[in-house]
Amino acid sequence: MLLLLFASLLSMVVTQKIPCTEYYEDENVLECQFNNTNVTFKYKKNEYANIYCQTIDFAIPANFTLNIANDMNLDSLGITSCHTNILRSVNRLTSATSFTTIVLKGVIGPLLGEDVKNLGDVENLFFRDMGTLTGTHVPTEAINALPSLKSLRMTDGFFQLAPNAFNGAISLEYLELSGHIQNIPAMAFAGLTNLTNLNIWGNDFEYIVPGAFIGLENLTSLTLSTNLNLASLEAGVFDGVPKLRNIKIMNNGLTILPNGVFGGLKDLESITILMNQDFLSFGTHALSNVTSLQHVKILSAGLQSLPEELFKDSSNIQTISINGESITELPKKIFRSQVNLKRLDLSNNQIEGIDSDLFSSLKEIEYINLAGNYITHLPRDLFSGQGNLKEVIFDNNKIVSIDFNAFQGVPIEQLSLVSNELTFDYDDETMSPFENLPQLINLNLKDNKICNFFDDWRFILRKLETLDLSNNNLTQAPAPMSFLHNATIDLRSNHISKVWLPTYTPPPANRWRYKPQFLLDDNPLTCDCEIYGLWQRLNGKIVDDEPEYVINETKCSFPEHLQEFYVKNIPSKLLVCDIPCNVSSECDSCVAISSSNEIALECNQMPKVLPNPDSENYTFYFTKQPTLTVKLNEQPDTLQGYNVHTLNLSNCQLESIDFSPTESLKVLDLSNNFITNVPIEFLEGDISLYLGNNPITCDCWHVNDIIMLKRYQNLMDYDKIVCSNDVYLNELDVTVLCNSLYAAITGALVFMSMLLIMTVLFLLLYKYWYEVKVILHDRFGDKIVTRSDMKKKYHLFISFAHQNYIYIKLLVDRLETEFKQKICLHFRDWEPGESIPQQIINTVNNSCKTVIFLTNEFLDSDWANLEFRTAYELTLKDHRNRVIIILLDEDLVHDPRLSKELRAYLTTHTYLVWDEPNFWRKLSKVLPRTEYSITFLIALRKLGCCFFPFMASVTNDVEEVRVQSSLNVHLNENNELVNEPRNCADV
Structure with a gap:
């Protein structure tokens, strides 16, 4: 399709000799030059077309077409920086029969009826950047030439309104005016009998004369916004709009809304006043006697006080929201007419106190929000008679005390008192001020100074599902079995150091009917015997009907030597x-x-x-x-x-x-x-x-x-x-053990012959001692150092989970000092910057052996398991045992978390247990050796101990001769057989 279009355009350009360039981005773009004027066309076929000019009057050749609409209606047409007379050619230019929406930006004019009469059934007309439009008045002729026009928007201009400026635009339903208008005269909107929505914003008028809105007999919504010079609205200004339901007054410069300003609006349902630029005050009866009024919203309007008669006889109001003001005091009877009020929001003001009768007339009230004020006390009978009240919010105040009868007889389900100064520090009271709220479901007392736990929270508030006491001053948790309901009790971030629970014993079935949940994170818990019952619950010693205790990442705070342990993971001993x-x-x-x-x-x-x-x-x-x-x-x-x-x-x-x-x-x-x-x-x-x-x-x-x-x-x-x-x-x-007779006879017969043989043997050993030492070492001694092990950097690489460092420190200290082992620890010896898997491979390959310190935490560590697999694979490759396993608890050999490789290795190889007797002696036998010794005594034992048991008791008085595994064997100055030292050897 694009190729055909390009061919047709190319043929057209050649015929007319009009230079054009075509390319495609997200849309079709064609740049042409007419009479030395550059014009750009951007469009999508059958959807829209936008034309961009250089504000020079020019003519488009009669046979120059783009065929965008295929003789059908086009949804949108945009004209930017062109002369208005281009509108006379757009039907032919785009092959469109009509346009639904036309946007004119920065056009030069004037705009005449002749320019728009052939545009078809235009429903939406939008003027933007009208500063270059010739004339200072509304283009009434052009508007009247569009009989189907429903929406008109005129913004960013400098035009003025005259009486009957829109006379004839009877089909118009929406009108938006933002053109630095300096005056709205009487009858300015006469004739707009079908207009339902009027938006006047960004203008310069200082007042609106009474009668300005006459003729808007079907107007339902009016917005006055960002008219910064508008300081007041006079009584009677809204005469002529009998069906007005919604008024929005936003970001103006109002200083007063006088009495009677909304009088006569019998259908008015909603008043919204937002972000006023000056301090606003109300006439004593400004919102009185508006019988149809249902919703009042005032936000950041600069209010400092409210008249007591403000809402008098406006008895059908359902919601009042007055937020972000500087109101310090509420008149005692301001809500006395609000018998149908359901929601009251007075948050984020500066209210310091409230009278006990303030809400007495609010019989239908369901929601009250007084958060973000300076209230210090909730008086007696504050909510008396509010039989439908479900939710009350007093967050972020300075409440110190609450009268015990403040909530008498109200069915509140949600009560929030977050971030106040509550202590409930009573000497004799076992109940809180909430004991009269049996319907309460959620009670939020977060961020206060509460020190005690009260009986009504446990026994009376039976429907309570959430009790948030986090970030208070509680020093102990409540008794676990005292709750008569399944609530979540949030005790996080308090000062609880002890949580005493009885030592676990399986209770009989259905012993506890209720199962509350206690959240205990971020408390300074002391890890001693008194927390053992809690430790048991955290580690699974719990039955279905017992309360649940939740501690995730909390460590012990005391004693000091246990501060690195998580409460759940500390060894019970x-x-x-x-x-x-x-x-x-x-x-x-x-x-x-x-x-x-x-x-x-x-x-x-x-x-x-x-x-x-x-x-x-x-x-x-x-x-x-x-x-x-x-x-x-x-x-x-x-x-x-x-x-x-x-x-x-x-x-x-x-x-x-x-x-x-x-x-x-x-x-x-x-x-x-x-x-x-x-x-x-x-x-x-x-x-x-x-x-x-x-x-x-x-x-x-x-x-x-x-x-x-x-x-x-x-x-x-x-x-x-x-x-x-x-x-x-x-x-x-x-x-x-007791074949003594046989041993005596056999010994007597053998002794003499063996004595002779031993004499000869000693003489031979004395003469050929050097040769015999080497042969005995190779045949009977410890394994020779391999070539690969000679080059290894470390004797041992210790693989462990970081939670077990307390044991590793003991192990490493003794290995390095007593056994002279060169140890590799990942946090100490790894080079920064290299990936962890590669670090593991390099370390295992550069170590004679890998020590696996097997614990519960090791099994949960992916990196630790990778270290074992790497060492295990090297063992299989070299056919030599390069792994030493130390178990913290021998029961781990049956742990289901063992990998199949680790389980197989534990099944087929011996291992060490940390606290077993002879642990260090056993460990020393499997450590890599730095040198090997063979003595004259050992030589005799190797040759004769099987035949001469008495040789096992030969003393160690014979000079020890040290032999190292290598081909470069020589005698030192003490006539000892030595070699160059090596890094390590297998055992």
């Missing part, structure tokens, strides 16, 4: 309370641990007197009688007379047990000592026993004790007990 125990100075601490229901003491030695768990002093901390746990630094002489349930003697360097069990003792921890004999007396007492990391003697002399130990059901760390010969108890075969 850290939730302790210091309690008075009245024990001797030998004890460093005495705490209540709610999670284990115990009183725990740490003492250097057993005190003379221990606290009594039956005492009432401890009932606050426990829901049932607690047990007594004592941690000592040395064993007691006796336990007789002490009601000790758990005795912890771990890490006391004990070699034997010198006291006897008692009936009260149920748990004994002897782990991490030097005990060699099985404590049979405690096994017979059926005590839960910890014996891990003790050098228990497992030989024929103690076989019966070992058998009893293996069969003991209450051995709590059975799989962690290691005999003195480094054999785990759970792997020990006791049947081989």
Whole structure:
């Protein structure tokens, strides 16, 4: 189509010799030159056409056409900076029979009837930028030549109105005038009998004479806007508009609206006064006796006061909105006629006080808004008799007190008192001023100074769904089971440090009928034993009918050493309370641990007197009688007379047990000592026993004790007990311990022959010691450093979740100082700017091994899981174990969040548990080595220990010879075999 159009235009241009340029943007554009005048045509076929001239009178050739409308009606025609006589050619030029809308911008004239008579059924005519239009009056002749005209807009001009200026435009329904008009004479709009909407704005007149609107007998809407010189409206100014329903007076310079200005408007329904440029005042009866008036809206009009008789006898008003004014006082009887008023909005004024009878006549009122004022007190019976009142707003005032009968007998459902000075600091009252609002659904008391929680909120306001007490001064949460309704209680951003809940026990079905929700974020919570009940609820210990507690990102505020923990994620064993125990100075601490229901003491030695768990002093901390746990630094002489349930003697360097069990003792921890004999007396007492990391003697002399130990059901760390010969108890075969006769005969026969062999062996070793050392190291010693490991930058890369840093710090400190490991930590050693996935790959490849610190938080971390997968893939690639896994909690091996790779690895490989006995000894065995030693003693053991068991007891007096894995082996000045140091090696 465009090609055909271009061909036709090109043919036309050649015939007429008119230079034109055509191109297409979002519309068709044709630039032509007529008589040295540039004219631009922009159009879309069958939609619109716009013509842009250079304001020079010129003639378009008779046979120059664009065929835009195809002999049909065109919706829109725009003429810019052209002479008005171009309108005589537009039908032919565009091939349009008529135009619906014509926009004339900056045209020069005059505009005559001859110019527009052939434009067809024009409905909308818009004059813009009329400063260049010849003449200073309305183009009445042209307007009258458009019998179908319904809308006329004349803006940005300098024209004046004369009487009967629009006489003849009987079809006009909408008229807009903005032309710096300086006067509106009487009868200016006579003849506009069908006009319904008149908008007069942006003019210069100072007043409107009475009779100016005569003839507008069907006008329903009038707007007077941005007429900055308009200072007043006289009584009778609206005579002649009997059907007027809506008046908008906006952004004028009014100083007064006198009495009677709206008199005679029997159909007037709405008055809107906005953004007045001066201080406005009303006549004492300015809005009185307007019986049809329903809506009054006044905003930023400069009001400083309201007459008491302002609305007198205008009894059908339904909404009054007076906002953003400087009103400081409301007359007592200003609303006495408003028996049908439904909505009253007096927000954002400067009202300081309200009389108790102010709203007494408002029997139909449903909504009252007094937000943003300076009110300090709500008096008695303020809302008495308002039987339909549903919503009341007093936000952002200075309310300090509310009379207990202020809301007597009203069915309010929504009440908001946000950002006031309320404290409700009563000495004897258990009820608030809202106890008389049984229909209340939402009560918003946010941003006040309330310190107490009142009984009516829990027991009386049974329909309450939302109670917002956020950002107040509450120091404790209400009792959880005291609510008789399912409300959401917002307690965020208060000063609550304690939330005491009973320790979780599954309640019987339907014990609590109601399920309120407590929002507790952003409170300075103290993480001690008193918060244990809340901790249980946050971690799933809750039944369907119990209240819900919501804490998302709140951390502990106290004590200081727990401030990095989120309340929900803190280990329960850290939730302790210091309690008075009245024990001797030998004890460093005495705490209540709610999670284990115990009183725990740490003492250097057993005190003379221990606290009594039956005492009432401890009932606050426990829901049932607690047990007594004592941690000592040395064993007691006796336990007789002490009601000790758990005795912890771990890490006391004990070699034997010198006291006897008692009936009260149920748990004994002897782990991490030097005990060699099985404590049979405690096994017979059926005590839960910890014996891990003790050098228990497992030989024929103690076989019966070992058998009893293996069969003991209450051995709590059975799989962690290691005999003195480094054999785990759970792997020990006791049947081989006492083959003593066979061993004696065999030993006697073999001894002499082996003595001779050993003599020869020692001589050979002495002569060929250097060669033997290398052979033994390669055959029996630790693995040689690989070439790739020699170049690695780090021994260990530690992968962990940042929430577990408290454990990682302990791990790293000991690895770097005691085990001389070079550690890579992502927050310390990664280079800034590089992507995290690439950082992970580089770090794993540049480390001999990767330590995975497996915790709940690790499983929730995408980056931590990526670090494991990267190390796991390198293990598969190198066929060497490059992963060390440390579990914070052994139960994690069954966690459903484990990836399939991590689950498979834990199933097929051993792992370490953080708090298990011998943890550091086990860890040291799998750490990368910086050098390897082989001694003369080790050489003998490697060759002969299988044949000569006595060699295991050979002393370490033989000189140690150090051999490093490399091809560059040489002797140092001490005649020791050494090599260049390497970064690390596999173990």
